Amino acid sequence: xxxxxxxxxxxxxxxxxxxxxxxxxxxxxxxxxxxxxxxxxxxxxxxxxxxxxxxxxxxxxxxxxxxxxxxxxxxxxxxxxxxxxxxxxxxxxxxxxxxxxxxxxxxxxxxxxxxxxxxxxxxxxxxxxxxxxxxxxxxxxxxxxxxxxxxxxxxxxxxxxxxxxxxxxxxxxxxxxxxxxxxxxxxxxxxxxxxxxxxxxxxxxxxxxxxxxxxxxxxxxxxxxxxxxxx
Amino acid sequence: xxxxxxxxxxxxxxxxxxxxxxxxxxxxxxxxxxxxxxxxxxxxxxxxxxxxxxxxxxxxxxxxxxxxxxxxxxxxxxxxxxxxxxxxxxxxxxxxxxxxxxxxxxxxxxxxxxxxxxxxxxxxxxxxxxxxxxxxxxxx
Numbered sequence: 001x002x003x004x005x006x007x008x009x010x011x012x013x014x015x016x017x018x019x020x021x022x023x024x025x026x027x028x029x030x031x032x033x034x035x036x037x038x039x040x041x042x043x044x045x046x047x048x049x050x051x052x053x054x055x056x057x058x059x060x061x062x063x064x065x066x067x068x069x070x071x072x073x074x075x076x077x078x079x080x081x082x083x084x085x086x087x088x089x090x091x092x093x094x095x096x097x098x099x100x101x102x103x104x105x106x107x108x109x110x111x112x113x114x115x116x117x118x119x120x121x122x123x124x125x126x127x128x129x130x131x132x133x134x135x136x137x138x139x140x141x142x143x144x145x146x147x148x149x150x151x152x153x154x155x156x157x158x159x160x161x162x163x164x165x166x167x168x169x170x171x172x173x174x175x176x177x178x179x180x181x182x183x184x185x186x187x188x189x190x191x192x193x194x195x196x197x198x199x200x201x202x203x204x205x206x207x208x209x210x211x212x213x214x215x216x217x218x219x220x221x222x223x224x225x226x227x228x229x230x231x
Numbered sequence: 232x233x234x235x236x237x238x239x240x241x242x243x244x245x246x247x248x249x250x251x252x253x254x255x256x257x258x259x260x261x262x263x264x265x266x267x268x269x270x271x272x273x274x275x276x277x278x279x280x281x282x283x284x285x286x287x288x289x290x291x292x293x294x295x296x297x298x299x300x301x302x303x304x305x306x307x308x309x310x311x312x313x314x315x316x317x318x319x320x321x322x323x324x325x326x327x328x329x330x331x332x333x334x335x336x337x338x339x340x341x342x343x344x345x346x347x348x349x350x351x352x353x354x355x356x357x358x359x360x361x362x363x364x365x366x367x368x369x370x371x
């Protein structure tokens with residue numbers, strides 16, 4: 001996984017051996033489509049700054065414009081290398097668009113290219129704060145007890161009331177979580193705009209990563225409650 | 232993805248589900264989680280202070296079938312082992328016993344982490360207990 005510092009800035013055109021910026025799609029010298037060898041990330045591919053706030057309409061326009069430019073139909077009579085390049089660029093473009101258009105996937109991708117995604121599940125697991133685990137465990141136990149209560153024939157009023165009681169703190173946590181993600185995303189963007197140093201940037205990304213550790217727990221708990229209410 | 236028969240057996244008839252008194256000085260508790268799947272696993276051991284052998288082990292896991300099976304199997308293996316023997320249990324032993332597929336290997340790692348965390352908690356309590364005894368000795 002390459003960090004932002006070591007990202008390459010140039011690529012070489014395989015058709016004319018000329019140099020091209022890493023975010024170029026067509027060779028500035030011979031105008032042939034460039035093979036997707038050395039390339040930037042999804043942001044640079046779409047000509048976007050590495051920021052989390054993104055105009056959905058602008059993103060879609062960029063996607064459509066590039067889709068047309070790369071479309072394999074235009075390379076029907078081109079050399080095999082160009083046909084392959086058009087396919088590779090189309091496919092990479094689709095991945096980039098799919099990832100960047102969703103705010104959550106966008107944050108996860110940013111963490112990944114900045115080298116902050118956990119290397120493996122074990123590493124992620126060791127980052128979870130014990131207090132969060134205690135809380136999640138207690139909430140799961142409460143849901144278990146409500147299921148038992150329901151199975152033992154308690155009236156709907158009773159178990160639904162208790163389920164609602166369990167839902168409230170988790171829902172509050174979710175709202176808090178979402179607002180923190182927004183706040184931290186805005187902080188990251190401001191740091192990028194200000195050209196902030198590595199340590200400030202890293203601190204912002206680490207805060208975002210820490211928030212992601214709780215995300216699946218909150219979603220699983222809420223999904224468990226929904227399942228119970230709808231079954 | 233198909234679960235192995237052993238996973239299904241542990242999932243349908245989990246062994247040693249429950250909890251031990253957390254504040255008992257001879258009980259060690261390990262609570263670990265996998266944020267990527269939202270799993271949380273609690274594993275506890277009760278050690279006989281005279282022999283150093285694990286008398287009892289309990290678990291409670293909220294997660295997928297493989298996570299439940301891994302922790303259920305771990306408690307079975309822990310009973311009758313000394314603390315040192317327990318520390319030697321490897322996640323790969325669990326993978327082999329349950330025939331876990333590659334995507335579920337992290338469940339076995341979680342179980343190994345839970346064992347280590349429980350033993351560490353037990354040792355910490357014993358250490359604190361011993362230093363408390365020492366501190367309680369008459370000084371005058």
